[in-house]
Each structure stands twice: as structure tokens, then as C-alpha cells.
Amino acid sequence: MPLSANLSLHQTQSLVMTPRLVESIKLLRMNHHELSQFISQKAEENPLLEISSDEVEGDEWGACGDDPLNPSPDDAADSGSHNREEALSSDWYDDVGCAGTTRLNGELDDKYSNVYEDCGSSDLDAPGSDDQRQSGSSGKGPDYYLSRHVAGPTTLGHHLAQQIPFVLPDKVDRLIAQYLVDRLDDAGYLQVELIEVAERLGTSLTAAERVLSALQTLDPPGVFARSLSECLELQLRQKDRCDPAMQTLIENLELLARRDFATLKRLCGVDEEDLLDMLGDIQELNPKPGLGFGRRAGDTLPDVIVRRSLEGGWLVNLNPNTLPRVLVNQSYFSQVTKGGEVYAFLAECLRDAEWLTRSLNQRANTIMKVANEIVRQQDAFLLNGVDHLRPLNLKTVAQAIDRSESTVSRVTSDKYMLTPRGLFELKYFFTVSISAVAGGDSHSAEAVRHKIRAVIMQESPDAVLSDDDIVDMLKKGGVDLARRTVAKYRQAMNIASSVQRGREKRARANSPVREDSSMVFPSKTQSE
Known part of the structure; x- marks a missing residue:
């Protein structure tokens, strides 16, 4: 049969990943920090998108001044025994405030008699500001939040910045010191090479080394170390305990990790009793001196909060502080005359904004479904501890909530759940x-x-x-x-x-x- 070229037509159906579908999938995997950055970028590109600046009233978990793990009777009455998925309406991102926490729009009632009812009245005026809240004599006023008046934890960087002027009087040295402070990790270790610091700041390597030597004398002992051995050495020097035998020991920590005590005794030139004393001194040191301070912004926050209800079930809620609050400015679009390039541009922006709000709503609902199923499966763990953790896989949860395994995997990626047992990554429950x-x-x-x-x-x-x-x-x-x-x-x-x-x-x-x-x-x- 001779070969010949010909043209033919046929129809096929296939699933095409549109750009919006790809972004919806990415939204599922994002943690709340990545999601916040993504929405901020979208708000810069879309004039119809607005990010609400209203903060959730109450403590850092978004509750109205209550412990998230101990519900009040009012909370139990307003919530279901297992989930609040139905509470997620299409406009959940518009307002995530707590009921009854309205701001004082009028003039503050600043009489002492209203603040200290049990102490009699006074004609003196109390100093006030627009940020204050009313409070009864018991301190349980509906609009008073003690956390607003309590200082937050001191960070490692702030603690070091207070000490730097005492060891580095020169302004240029202080600039180098601040650069090095910014290059510390949470454990207090320096994460940059000094030669890179010198090149970046246009200074000499000798000056960078001199500044680092001064910084390594600050509190907490061991900070600004570049390795575990140097961290321990700095602490031992401050205790005047870094003799040649101890120096040899901390230079051979790999032998200590292998528990090769015979080799350590030979290298250090000590007997077993002296080696045990040296190990006792090392055990008193802190290998991560920076972890004793408040951590930087970006710490882990729970995406889901689980607490015990008064009826004996579990209350599962999304953490309002991790939910984006996005508004769509419909009124601005309605004022634009139809036709023209401006109207076409804003119409596309409106479609993108509505798609984003729907995607965020769907993301929240999916997280709630997965979290509720995890709580249902791991009820024994929440009650009795890790000995009662049940084996669980993605397929079981996916079938229960009628979603694909890949969707469950994305939802549980880098998401955390706060329970009475502690803070756990969602993937922890899958074993x-x-x-x-x-x-x-x-x-x-x-x-x-x-x-x-x-x-x-x-x-x-x-x-x-x-x-x-x-x-x-x-x-x-x-x-x-x-x-x-x-x-x-x-x-x-x-x-x-x-x-x-x-x-x-x-x-x-x-x-x-x-x-x-x-x-x-x-x-x-x-x-x-």
C-alpha cells in the first residue's frame, strides 16, 4: 500500500490547568506567612483589592480574652460539638472580629468612680486616650484587653542591642555589630563569614574580627559562635574553665558523640574521674544560647485551634489571626463609566478579586474539613496521649471528606494545630x-x-x-x-x-x- 499524506479532524476532551486553577492549588499549600505575602502582592496589582487593617480583638489566638483550650459556657452554647464549618460564610474574610468587642466611638468615660466602683467616687479626672477600653472594678470589662498593656518578650536582637554601646563606643564598630546581630539565627549562631561582612560593609577583615571578639563577650554566653565547639568554648572561657584538657575535649565532640571515652581520655591526658568531671561541666552549658529569648516575627502560629467542649466533644476552629481579611471595593468599580480601556481593566480586576475571595473561602473550608476528620480519627490521642495515636494515612482522610489525596497532602503541608496536648503539625497525625x-x-x-x-x-x-x-x-x-x-x-x-x-x-x-x-x-x- 503506497504511503500518502492526508489531513483529518477529530475531537478529544482533556483537563487543562488554567492559570487560576494553578494558583488555587498553590493557595492550598501556602502557610499563613506565604499567604499574607501573596495577598499583599495581589493587592498591589489589583486596585479593587483591599486588605483590612482591623486586628482581631482579644489574645493572640483570636479568642475574646478566653483561653482557647478552655471554652466558656457561652462558647459551648454557640458552637457545635464537633465543628463550625457552617459558620464559614462567603464573607468570612471581611470581618473576623469577636462579638461584643466594639470600639468606643464617643468620648471616654474617664471618671474614677466607673473604674474603681468598690473604692468610692472621685472628682479627679483620669488620663485617657483613644486606645483605652472601659473596665469594671473586677477588670472584666467587655472591651478591656490586658495583653495590650503587657510588654512582649524581649528578642535576642533587642537584648544584644542594649549591651553593644558598653563594649563598642565607636559608631562604625556599632554599625558592623548591628549587621552581625541581624545575621544571627534563633539559636544565637552567626550565619555569615567575616570576609563577606568586610566586603559588604567596605571595612577591613581585622575590624570585623575585632568587633566579633567584643560581641562574643556579651550575654548570653556563647552567642555569636560559628560552631558548636566555639559556642561551648566561649561559655567555658567566661567560667575560666577552658584549660588545655577541656580545649581538647571540645575540639573532639565527634568522639563524644560516638561515646569513645577511651580515646578521649588518651587525647586529653586525664583519667576516668577527671573526664567525668569535664563532661559534667559541659553538660551545664547551653548549646543554643539564643533560644531563651522571644523569637522573631514569623514564629509558628496554629492554623487550627482544638479545645474541649463542655458537652465532652471537641470544638474545632480556624485561628482568626492566620486568616487573611480581604475586601473587594465594589463601589469604586460601579463609579466607572462602561466602555473604554479603564472599564475593561477594572472588570478584569473585579473578576480576579472575586476569584481570590472564593479561593480563600474554599481553602478555609478544606482546612476545616481535614482538621475535623483528623480530630475525629485521633480522639483517643487528644484524650490520653501519644500511646493512643492511631495509624492514619492520606487516603483515609481523603475518602472521608470526598477530596483527592493530593489535596489533603497540600492542606496538611506546613499547617499547625493547637490542641490541649500541645502544638502539632497536621502531618504529625499521619503515621x-x-x-x-x-x-x-x-x-x-x-x-x-x-x-x-x-x-x-x-x-x-x-x-x-x-x-x-x-x-x-x-x-x-x-x-x-x-x-x-x-x-x-x-x-x-x-x-x-x-x-x-x-x-x-x-x-x-x-x-x-x-x-x-x-x-x-x-x-x-x-x-x-
Whole structure:
């Protein structure tokens, strides 16, 4: 059959990812910081979009002066026993204020008799301002918020800035110092090379080193270190404890991490008793000196708040402080005459603004659905702790809320839930299943790791448990786990082998060294 060229037509259907659909998917994955930046950018591009500047009244969790984990009777009466998904109307982003927290638009009632009812009246006028709120004698006025008058936590940068003038009188040195302060991480470690600082600021490397040496004498001890060894050395020098043997020890922390005490004794030139004293001194140091201060803006805030209701169920709410408050200026568009380039431009802006508000509403509803299902699945964990954490996967939640697994994965990415048990990332509740003995209920991997840690913490120095012993104890508790899996979980939790643990426990039993501190310090990049 001869070959020939021809043209033909046929129809097909396929799903096309439009730009708006792509952005909607991205919105699901964003945390509240990224979402805030995204909306700010949109507001700059779209004249019809406005970001509401009204702050949510009450404490930092958005509640009206109440503890988010302890509901009031009024809250319980106004809320359902499990969720408030129906409370998310299409205009949730317009106003997220709490009921009854209206501002005083008129003149302040500034008589002492209204503030201190129990102390009699007074003719003196109390000083006031527009930002004040009324308060009764009990301090429980509906419009009074104590948190507005309480100083926030001191940040590491502010604490250091107060000390810099005392060690660096020269203004140029202070500028270099402030640049170095801005390059500290939350743990207090310097995250920039001095040669880069010198080139960036147009100064000499000698000047940068001189400023850094002065800054390393500030409080807290160990701040401005560039490594864990330097951090410990700075603290030891302030204690006048950095002798040659101690210097050798902190220069060989990798041997300490491997618990190679024989090599450490040989390198330091000390006996076992002196080595234990040196380890005791190191255990008193702080490997992350900056974490004792208030952290910078951008700290983790919960996207979802879960609290116990008076009826015994759970109240699940979105955190108003993480919800964007976006307004669409319809009146501005209505004043534009139809026709022309301006009208066409604003019409497109209006469509984009309405799409954004719908996408934000859908994002909030999806987060609520996922959070409610997680709370329903992990009810035992919320009541009794990590031992009762159930195995859970994305597919189970996706089927329950009629969404795809990819949607659930995006929603749980970098989102956090505040519960009576603490603050958890949503992905924390998704763990693999570990089979049980004799066909019983399966266990979550996180719960099993918790059991392993608890068993090891309770062992005695004379009867240290091997991995096989732990396997036998877990089987008695209904957990069917292989020895290699126990070893893998133990290593993931930075728990030493039975031989190393036995050596350490015997050494601690014969020395005054505290037993509540680990002999291995985490690296400065490891999270708490």
C-alpha cells in the first residue's frame, strides 16, 4: 500500500490547568506567612483589592480574652460539638472580629468612680486616650484587653542591642555589630563569614574580627559562635574553665558523640574521674544560647485551634489571626463609566478579586474539613496521649471528606494545630501502621517509638535491655515488631546501643554527674 499524506479532524476532551486553577492549588499549600505575602502582592496589582487593617480583638489566638483550650459556657452554647464549618460564610474574610468587642466611638468615660466602683467616687479626672477600653472594678470589662498593656518578650536582637554601646563606643564598630546581630539565627549562631561582612560593609577583615571578639563577650554566653565547639568554648572561657584538657575535649565532640571515652581520655591526658568531671561541666552549658529569648516575627502560629467542649466533644476552629481579611471595593468599580480601556481593566480586576475571595473561602473550608476528620480519627490521642495515636494515612482522610489525596497532602503541608496536648503539625497525625499480635488493633509508628523510649528510660544500670529484649516486651504489649525495626527506631531517636547505655549508666551511678542531661549535644541546625 503506497504511503500518502492526508489531513483529518477529530475531537478529544482533556483537563487543562488554567492559570487560576494553578494558583488555587498553590493557595492550598501556602502557610499563613506565604499567604499574607501573596495577598499583599495581589493587592498591589489589583486596585479593587483591599486588605483590612482591623486586628482581631482579644489574645493572640483570636479568642475574646478566653483561653482557647478552655471554652466558656457561652462558647459551648454557640458552637457545635464537633465543628463550625457552617459558620464559614462567603464573607468570612471581611470581618473576623469577636462579638461584643466594639470600639468606643464617643468620648471616654474617664471618671474614677466607673473604674474603681468598690473604692468610692472621685472628682479627679483620669488620663485617657483613644486606645483605652472601659473596665469594671473586677477588670472584666467587655472591651478591656490586658495583653495590650503587657510588654512582649524581649528578642535576642533587642537584648544584644542594649549591651553593644558598653563594649563598642565607636559608631562604625556599632554599625558592623548591628549587621552581625541581624545575621544571627534563633539559636544565637552567626550565619555569615567575616570576609563577606568586610566586603559588604567596605571595612577591613581585622575590624570585623575585632568587633566579633567584643560581641562574643556579651550575654548570653556563647552567642555569636560559628560552631558548636566555639559556642561551648566561649561559655567555658567566661567560667575560666577552658584549660588545655577541656580545649581538647571540645575540639573532639565527634568522639563524644560516638561515646569513645577511651580515646578521649588518651587525647586529653586525664583519667576516668577527671573526664567525668569535664563532661559534667559541659553538660551545664547551653548549646543554643539564643533560644531563651522571644523569637522573631514569623514564629509558628496554629492554623487550627482544638479545645474541649463542655458537652465532652471537641470544638474545632480556624485561628482568626492566620486568616487573611480581604475586601473587594465594589463601589469604586460601579463609579466607572462602561466602555473604554479603564472599564475593561477594572472588570478584569473585579473578576480576579472575586476569584481570590472564593479561593480563600474554599481553602478555609478544606482546612476545616481535614482538621475535623483528623480530630475525629485521633480522639483517643487528644484524650490520653501519644500511646493512643492511631495509624492514619492520606487516603483515609481523603475518602472521608470526598477530596483527592493530593489535596489533603497540600492542606496538611506546613499547617499547625493547637490542641490541649500541645502544638502539632497536621502531618504529625499521619503515621504508618504497625501490625499487632494475634490480629489485634494495629499501632501507629509514633506510638511505638514512644513505647520504645519509655521502656529504655525505665531500664536499670544492672539490667540494660538489648533490642531483642525490647522486641519481647513489645510483643507482650501487643506490638509485633522485628528487631531491625526496633534498632532503626532507636537510632532515629538518637538512643545508644545497649552496650553504650550500660557503660554510661554505670559511669553515672559512680559519679555526681547529672543524669537528666545527654552526653551528646545536638548540632546548631537541629530543631528543638
